Amino acid sequence: MTATIINGKEVASNLRNEIKDEVITLSVTPGLAVILVGDNPASRSYVKGKEKASIEVGIYSELKELPSDISEKELLDMVEHYNSHPDIHGILVQLPLPEHISEKKVIEHISPEKDVDGFHPVNIGRMMTGKDAFLPCTPFGILQMLKYKNISTEGKHAVIVGRSNIVGKPVGQLLLNENATVTYCHSKTPDLASFTTQADILIAAAGRAEFIDETHVKKGAVVIDVGMNRKENGKLCGDVAYDNVKEKASYITPVPGGVGPMTITMLLYNTLQSAKKHLERV
Numbered sequence: 001m002t003a004t005i006i007n008g009k010e011v012a013s014n015l016r017n018e019i020k021d022e023v024i025t026l027s028v029t030p031g032l033a034v035i036l037v038g039d040n041p042a043s044r045s046y047v048k049g050k051e052k053a054s055i056e057v058g059i060y061s062e063l064k065e066l067p068s069d070i071s072e073k074e075l076l077d078m079v080e081h082y083n084s085h086p087d088i089h090g091i092l093v094q095l096p097l098p099e100h101i102s103e104k105k106v107i108e109h110i111s112p113e114k115d116v117d118g119f120h121p122v123n124i125g126r127m128m129t130g131k132d133a134f135l136p137c138t139p140f141g142i143l144q145m146l147k148y149k150n151i152s153t154e155g156k157h158a159v160i161v162g163r164s165n166i167v168g169k170p171v172g173q174l175l176l177n178e179n180a181t182v183t184y185c186h187s188k189t190p191d192l193a194s195f196t197t198q199a200d201i202l203i204a205a206a207g208r209a210e211f212i213d214e215t216h217v218k219k220g221a222v223v224i225d226v227g228m229n230r231k232e233n234g235k236l237c238g239d240v241a242y243d244n245v246k247e248k249a250s251y252i253t254p255v256p257g258g259v260g261p262m263t264i265t266m267l268l269y270n271t272l273q274s275a276k277k278h279l280e281r282v
């Protein structure tokens with residue numbers, strides 16, 4: 001049996017159409033400020049994708065490009081500027097930042113009400129306690145993909161490989177909120193396969209090319225690949241050895257065209273929610 005492919009582009013396109021339809025009904029144009037520090041080509045490409053997608057759904061997007069030698073103080077001042085900017089409802093500082101700047105400090109400087117990345121400790125705490133919060137975009141996007149395919153999480157064993165603040169930790173928390181039983185694995189987990197082969201839902205978010213192969217997967221498991229790696233030949237690949245794992249899984253996400261398009265979509269969704277909350281407050 002070959003797995004059903006969860007087509008992230010299709011899920012994203014449906015959601016983006018819904019976002020677009022709602023944006024035009026609002027009395028304010030949702031505004032997103034994206035701050036890019038330095039000239040990392042991957043970051044630039046992500047940021048350009050976010051800008052293009054924003055425009056397509058009618059969100060105003062303001063890209064602020066800053067040189068890599070900008071001081072931490074200058075960056076914090078820029079965040080401050082957008083915190084109090086009336087036309088901006090979402091602020092995203094593209095990570096990673098140069099080494100002389102504290103990411104933690106910058107994230108904590110973003111107003112939690114404009115933190116559409118869902119990285120601020122206030123939003124993380126709200127998410128953990130099950131309160132209304134901006135949810136981090138990649139984990140949120142993964143939940144939407146499962147919902148789209150009517151894949152239930154209740155009582156399922158979800159195994160997460162990877163414990164980053166952006167993906168691994170929060171996706172486990174969101175699945176726990178959705179009544180899954182959650183196991184976290186990481187680089188120090190011995191005999192990884194003994195855990196991953198118990199997964200009904202396996203989330204590969206280790207950042208290592210084709211690290212998860214068919215020996216790590218239970219027959220019929222749902223496999224979500226968050227990886228975005230380059231092979232030696234320059235080709236994009238995920239954390240999952242796709243060709244072999246797809247013969248064992250029930251559902252699988254491809255790379256590219258899986259989780260990636262969902263991350264940007266949930267950013268647009270969060271920006272729309274932020275603009276709506278702003279309208280409720282005024």
Ligand code: GUN
Binds near residue numbers: 092094095096166263
């Ligand atoms: N760098 C890689 N992914 C992300 C993301 O989702 N948000 C931000 N701000 N930076 C990133």
